[in-house]
Amino acid sequence: MTEQIRLATCTYQEFAPDMGTPVRTTVGHPRFPLSYQLGGIARSVTPTRHLLKIEAEDAYEFSYRRLLNDRGVDLIREELTAIAGANDLDVPVVLLCFDKLSKPGNWCHRTHFAKWWTDQTGEEVPELGAVPVPAPPTPPALFEF
Structure with missing residues (x-):
């Protein structure tokens, strides 16, 4: 049986310690001070610089x-489970990045x-930060005859 791990996502800026274990998933470090200690870095889910x-x-x-498919569910689960085990298994591992989803x-x-x-x-x-806001609709193109 595969070990189940509790995961969630959020931004660095919206994260609060009562949400779980904060884990970096970004290529770069936060360029601002954090009011909490990171519980690890999830390199297996970090995008490449090319993707950015x-x-x-x-x-x-x-x-x-x-x-992600190349890295595989098993490798990713193993890394995230190790991070959880090094911190607190009873709380979610919260995967953090910079982008606020409240921006349309x-x-x-x-x-x-x-x-x-x-x-998979x-x-x-679950997303623990702001709920995603859909982009405003694009106005229809005007045709000239």
Whole structure:
């Protein structure tokens, strides 16, 4: 039987220690002081610098899912379980990044990871920060005759 781990996602800025064990999933370190100590770095879910250059969300998600598939659920689960075991197994491992989802149309790798993880394992990964806000609709194009 596969060991189940409780996961959640949030931003560095919105995270509070009562949410769980904070874990870095970003290529770079936070450039601002944190009011809490990180419980680890989840390198297996960290995107590559190459991925950070992709601006179209669908292209990014395709490439990021390919990266996650290459790394595999077992390796990712093993790393996240080790982080949980080194901290507190009774609380979620909270995967952190910078992008606030309250900005209309904003997205980030943590939301794509959460969807991928649920697809692969059936285990939900709740967002603990602001709820995603959809981008405003694009106005219809005007045609000139």
